[in-house]
Amino acid sequence: MASPAFKLVEQLLEDYPHYDTEITKRKLALAYPVREVDENIGGSHVSSNTSLAERYVVTLDQDSRIRMLEKQQKVIGKCLMTLSEEELKVIRLRYFRDGKPMKWEDVAQKSLYSKSQCLRIRNYLVNEIGRKLDLMD
Numbered sequence: 224m225a226s227p228a229f230k231l232v233e234q235l236l237e238d239y240p241h242y243d244t245e246i247t248k249r250k251l252a253l254a255y256p257v258r259e260v261d262e263n264i265g266g267s268h269v270s271s272n273t274s275l276a277e278r279y280v281v282t283l284d285q286d287s288r289i290r291m292l293e294k295q296q297k298v299i300g301k302c303l304m305t306l307s308e309e310e311l312k313v314i315r316l317r318y319f320r321d322g323k324p325m326k327w328e329d330v331a332q333k334s335l336y337s338k339s340q341c342l343r344i345r346n347y348l349v350n351e352i353g354r355k356l357d358l359m360d
Contacts, residue, residue, distance in 0.1 A: 228358045232349045235295055235356075236318040242296040249289050298355045302348055309335050310344050317345065 225233075238245075303311060316330045331338040353359030 226359075228353055229349055232353045232356070232358060233318070235299065235352065236314070236349070237324065239296070239299050240319050242292055246289060246292050246296070249286065249292070253286060253289075295356065299352055302351045302355065305351075306344070306348065313341050313344050314348060317341075 303314065306314065313330055313334050313336060316325050316333055317327070318324060325333075327338050327341055331341050334341065336344070350359060
């Protein structure tokens with residue numbers, strides 16, 4: 224049975240093709256935050272010496288969600304670059320599909336590998352990503 228960390232890394236792999244979109248959405252949410260209507264009549268107004276652009280850059284830099292997504296994207300990308308073209312095909316068939324992931328038996332049929340070899344490729348990649356993200360030993 225797979226550990227929770229192993230399953231988490233597999234989920235990160237499935238999400239990998241959508242990281243650019245998620246990062247862009249988060250940046251837009253920070254650039255155009257939803258503002259609550261201030262019904263405080265006669266209350267004081269705090270003035271700031273920093274421009275909107277400066278506050279946005281600081282917000283982007285301090286946003287832990289963006290930093291986490293960018294780190295995960297970078298680590299997964301580097302780990303994928305260590306795979307051969309055929310090994311990468313195995314990972315693409317399994318994880319980078321819209322909808323339901325392909326079964327390992329089907330991945331094996333469409334690649335040059337057996338099911339057990341496909342699982343070894345998966346294990347190597349998941350463990351490597353997990354180690355580099357400090358999720359696994």
